[in-house]
Amino acid sequence: MSGGKGRMAAKVLLLSVPLAALWLVAQDLADPPGQVGSTTAPAPAPVISPGAAERLGGSIRLRTVSHADPAAIDASSFAALHDYLESSFPQAHAALRRESVGIHSLLYTWQGSDTTLRPVLLAAHLDVVPVEPGTESQWQEAPFGGTLADGFVWGRGAIDNKSAVLGTLEAVEMLLSEGFRPKRTIHLAFGHDEEVGGRAGAREIAALLSRRGVRLELVLDEGGVIGDGIMPGIGGPLALVGIAEKGFVSAELSAEAPGGHSSLPPRQSAIGIVSAAVARLEAHPLPARVEGATAQLFRALSPQLPFVQRAVFRNLWLTEPLVVRKLEASPTTNAMVRTTTAVTVFEGGTKENILPTHARAVVNFRILPGDSVEGVLQHVRRVIGDQRVAVRRAATFTAEPSAVSSTASEGYRLLARSIREVDPAITVAPYLVVVATDARYYADLSDDVYRFLPVRLGPDDLPRVHGIDERLGVEDYERAIRFYRQFMLNIAAR
Numbered sequence: 332m333s334g335g336k337g338r339m340a341a342k343v344l345l346l347s348v349p350l351a352a353l354w355l356v357a358q359d360l361a362d363p364p365g366q367v368g369s370t371t372a373p374a375p376a377p378v379i380s381p382g383a384a385e386r387l388g389g390s391i392r393l394r395t396v397s398h399a400d401p402a403a404i405d406a407s408s409f410a411a412l413h414d415y416l417e418s419s420f421p422q423a424h425a426a427l428r429r430e431s432v433g434i435h436s437l438l439y440t441w442q443g444s445d446t447t448l449r450p451v452l453l454a455a456h457l458d459v460v461p462v463e464p465g466t467e468s469q470w471q472e473a474p475f476g477g478t479l480a481d482g483f484v485w486g487r488g489a490i491d492n493k494s495a496v497l498g499t500l501e502a503v504e505m506l507l508s509e510g511f512r513p514k515r516t517i518h519l520a521f522g523h524d525e526e527v528g529g530r531a532g533a534r535e536i537a538a539l540l541s542r543r544g545v546r547l548e549l550v551l552d553e554g555g556v557i558g559d560g561i562m563p564g565i566g567g568p569l570a571l572v573g574i575a576e577k578g579f580v581s582a583e584l585s586a587e588a589p590g591g592h593s594s595l596p597p598r599q600s601a602i603g604i605v606s607a608a609v610a611r612l613e614a615h616p617l618p619a620r621v622e623g624a625t626a627q628l629f630r631a632l633s634p635q636l637p638f639v640q641r642a643v644f645r646n647l648w649l650t651e652p653l654v655v656r657k658l659e660a661s662p663t664t665n666a667m668v669r670t671t672t673a674v675t676v677f678e679g680g681t682k683e684n685i686l687p688t689h690a691r692a693v694v695n696f697r698i699l700p701g702d703s704v705e706g707v708l709q710h711v712r713r714v715i716g717d718q719r720v721a722v723r724r725a726a727t728f729t730a731e732p733s734a735v736s737s738t739a740s741e742g743y744r745l746l747a748r749s750i751r752e753v754d755p756a757i758t759v760a761p762y763l764v765v766v767a768t769d770a771r772y773y774a775d776l777s778d779d780v781y782r783f784l785p786v787r788l789g790p791d792d793l794p795r796v797h798g799i800d801e802r803l804g805v806e807d808y809e810r811a812i813r814f815y816r817q818f819m820l821n822i823a824a825r
């Protein structure tokens with residue numbers, strides 16, 4: 332559909348209300364994909380074992396900071412965390428097999444009684460990002476103190492991602508106390524280098540499982556969270572379950588020039604050449620479209636939206652250009668509809684009176700499912716259209732976008748049900764994760780890869796992740812534990 336015709340059609344749709352109403356009547360008959368009926372009854376709330384929040388705090392005191400250079404990793408912190416988990420969760424460590432993988436990563440196996448059922452894998456990561464030097468004093472509580480104050484557990488990793496590591500083990504410990512034995516095998520996979528790409532951790536765990544011929548029923552890793560007031564028009568908490576994640580590639584642009592004295596400059600310097608290339612890339616982003624996980628998000632939310640918005644999102648075949656224009660206006664929603672272009676590095680020149688012989692820029696792209704690494708690099712070369720600019724793929728991390736997992740699977744249904752059994756007020760919807768997670772390494776082992784961390788974050792909380800004052804509410808943590816318990820119960824008892 333061409334942009335012009337589409338926009339016109341969208342206007343026609345919005346003006347002709349009786350026609351839109353007809354569509355709505357027809358489409359409201361079916362539950363939209365990805366949305367779960369509003370009839371889930373709450374599960375009985377189990378008692379969380381005393382000291383859960385303190386145990387999470389204790390894990391934060393062990394500074395498992397990841398570094399791109401493996402030699403810089405503090406091995407003793409990871410070893411201390413391994414010991415800490417063992418002493419904090421004695422029943423889990425008696426009943427589950429634990430293996431070290433890639434030195435600092437851990438794979439647990441809770442053997443199920445029915446070996447014909449495919450195992451489920453809950454992933455999390457042991458490592459945390461560093462605290463930016465110089466910001467320590469801006470924290471309300473010490474960043475590695477693991478303090479309990481004002482109803483929160485404070486410190487680096489409280490959300491990302493020790494809440495998931497400790498939370499799943501708390502849930503296993505509870506289930507063992509209750510006498511639960513899984514029919515389906517449950518794996519817990521804790522990588523140690525997610526924050527620097529996951530290559531020595533999650534990738535090795537996935538490779539080990541692959542060598543053993545394991546095929547997984549479902550993978551659950553971090554990704555979406557329970558948002559409070561993050562989506563205009565949606566009242567109440569919204570659980571966003573990532574069903575796909577974007578890819579990642581950086582293009583390095585460089586230009587060489589003869590150099591010399593600045594009193595006799597050429598018409599364009601090396602810096603000017605690379606600047607022009609960067610400006611062209613920013614002016615020509617990759618095309619936007621509403622499809623896949625993002626289209627499913629809006630379809631899932633549409634029953635809660637006002638009449639006109641509902642009609643718009645239910646009829647994307649017609650209204651897509653209008654919706655795209657709205658969504659690309661803010662960085663958050665723009666990232667959901669296109670491969671994004673971010674110029675992140677620019678270097679060139681050393682002295683005011685010397686012409687630079689070299690200039691260099693790095694442009695980072697987050698790739699929408701459907702686009703590809705190769706397609707992005709072709710776009711870069713075509714848009715720049717200048718032989719003087721060398722374009723190459725940066726030698727850092729590269730990842731193709733993931734496949735889109737189904738919202739019609741039994742696994743997704745059980746995941747959504749478990750979320751709502753813990754809190755029936757939550758709306759569950761699928762969405763696209765715009766950052767890279769460890770989950771992609773498990774994509775070859777399962778079609779059903781979901782990315783969801785069961786913690787509640789408001790707009791003010793988002794900057795705390797990787798930022799200052801990371802913290803998790805104690806009650807919120809207890810709800811997360813209940814979710815992990817409920818999910819394991821639902822998926823492994825059958």
Ligand SMILES: [Zn+2]
Nearest residue numbers: 491492525553
């Ligand atoms: Zn994380």
